[in-house]
Amino acid sequence: MSLETKKTLRNQLIYSVFLRNHTQEGTFLSLIPDLDRIKELGTSIIWLLPIHPIGELNRKGNEGSPYAIQDYNKINPDYGTLDDLEELVAEIHKRDMKVIIDVVFNHTSPDSYLRKNHPEFFYRTASGDFGNKVADWADIIDLDYNNTDLWEHQIDTLKFWAKHVDGFRCDVASLVPLEFWHQARTSVATVNPDTLWLAETVEADFLKELREIDQVGLSDSEIYQVFDITYDYDVYPSYVDYLTEKISLESYISILNFQDSIYPENYIKMRFLENHDRQRAKQIIGNLNDLINWTAFLFFQKGIPQLYGGQERAVDHLPDLFVKDPVEWEQKIDLTPLIQRLMSVKKSLPIKGSYKLKAAASDTVVGYYRNGEQLFLGVFSLKSAVGMVHVDFPDGQYNNLLSDEKISVENGVLYCAGKPIILQK
Numbered sequence: 432m433s434l435e436t437k438k439t440l441r442n443q444l445i446y447s448v449f450l451r452n453h454t455q456e457g458t459f460l461s462l463i464p465d466l467d468r469i470k471e472l473g474t475s476i477i478w479l480l481p482i483h484p485i486g487e488l489n490r491k492g493n494e495g496s497p498y499a500i501q502d503y504n505k506i507n508p509d510y511g512t513l514d515d516l517e518e519l520v521a522e523i524h525k526r527d528m529k530v531i532i533d534v535v536f537n538h539t540s541p542d543s544y545l546r547k548n549h550p551e552f553f554y555r556t557a558s559g560d561f562g563n564k565v566a567d568w569a570d571i572i573d574l575d576y577n578n579t580d581l582w583e584h585q586i587d588t589l590k591f592w593a594k595h596v597d598g599f600r601c602d603v604a605s606l607v608p609l610e611f612w613h614q615a616r617t618s619v620a621t622v623n624p625d626t627l628w629l630a631e632t633v634e635a636d637f638l639k640e641l642r643e644i645d646q647v648g649l650s651d652s653e654i655y656q657v658f659d660i661t662y663d664y665d666v667y668p669s670y671v672d673y674l675t676e677k678i679s680l681e682s683y684i685s686i687l688n689f690q691d692s693i694y695p696e697n698y699i700k701m702r703f704l705e706n707h708d709r710q711r712a713k714q715i716i717g718n719l720n721d722l723i724n725w726t727a728f729l730f731f732q733k734g735i736p737q738l739y740g741g742q743e744r745a746v747d748h749l750p751d752l753f754v755k756d757p758v759e760w761e762q763k764i765d766l767t768p769l770i771q772r773l774m775s776v777k778k779s780l781p782i783k784g785s786y787k788l789k790a791a792a793s794d795t796v797v798g799y800y801r802n803g804e805q806l807f808l809g810v811f812s813l814k815s816a817v818g819m820v821h822v823d824f825p826d827g828q829y830n831n832l833l834s835d836e837k838i839s840v841e842n843g844v845l846y847c848a849g850k851p852i853i854l855q856k
């Protein structure tokens with residue numbers, strides 16, 4: 432685990448922005464008027480999806496994927512200029528938030544600067560052609576980190592951007608050698624020792640596929656040697672399996688508790704219900720009250736929660752990565768008051784002591800944080816069930832921190848009306 436990683440990251444919030452679709456204009460400067468609203472959610476860190484020019488060759492859709500990068504050292508002109516980015520970053524900092532940008536170092540577009548000037552930096556298929564190690568991603572070609580000259584170029588790129596932003600979200604970081612990331616973090620620290628490192632780690636099946644073909648496939652445990660935060664993809668398939676009734680709540684919660692036991696004590700997981708690569712939570716959960724419970728459970732879990740722009744309005748349409756497809760902000764649902772309450776609680780949850788989840792009857796999760804005399808209880812009815820719930824919590828009357836409703840615990844039992852409950856002793 433990175434010795435610099437602070438457990439206080441668990442009390443923060445990441446807000447993810449796809450600039451092209453966040454506003455009608457889709458620019459750095461058009462995001463500035465929305466910063467106050469984003470900050471009021473309780474956001475600490477804004478993550479910008481890739482900000483670099485997009486390749487033309489084999490482009491998917493009219494606009495192309497932001498992950499098919501043409502030049503790591505330039506700005507996508509559709510978003511603005513470097514001066515515009517600096518103005519946006521200054522405004523983010525003015526509101527006491529940080530900004531991280533996407534780093535996509537596993538691959539480039541087929542017509543990238545590196546492809547034209549350093550073809551020796553790229554992976555070749557058995558036929559000698561440029562291509563991909565695993566998936567058939569037609570709009571990108573993979574880099575080859577066996578060539579250590581590539582390392583110097585990539586690290587210089589990171590050091591350049593570390594002068595402008597506060598950290599990096601590293602795309603499919605598990606596919607890039609660990610020693611490269613070690614060298615990168617050490618070198619970037621000479622520019623900004625407080626740089627934040629978020630790794631997109633991968634799901635178990637993909638990891639096994641990489642290893643079976645003798646390609647780099649880093650586990651979360653390896654990634655934690657360098658990175659501060661990893662993705663929640665190690666348990667994401669179980670989340671989907673539970674929602675689709677392939678496994679029970681008991682099985683899902685058992686996996687979450689196991690996850691909490693296998694990483695270093697100061698591990699930070701980025702908890703999410705949706706992102707730019709996965710379905711909107713509203714689309715797969717459906718029932719609004721269920722979504723409210725899931726949202727509350729997300730924030731209660733140990734780790735740093737992430738919201739994808741529009742999630743706070745329960746948007747059910749996932750913006751297309753390849754065309755202009757603005758977020759549907761006109762949605763009448765607004766989860767902002769709930770999220771603000773949740774972040775108020777999140778900032779109070781102890782970062783020391785014990786943490787435990789239990790599956791109760793009627794698809795209800797009961798969670799606990801204990802640190803000395805400090806005790807928090809969370810009750811989340813994931814299918815909006817109403818009824819009595821057994822809890823390990825002192826008898827008495829408490830305020831629900833999410834609604835100010837009075838909640839009574841008698842003989843270790845409380846009544847859940849299908850709404851999320853968080854109590855503090």
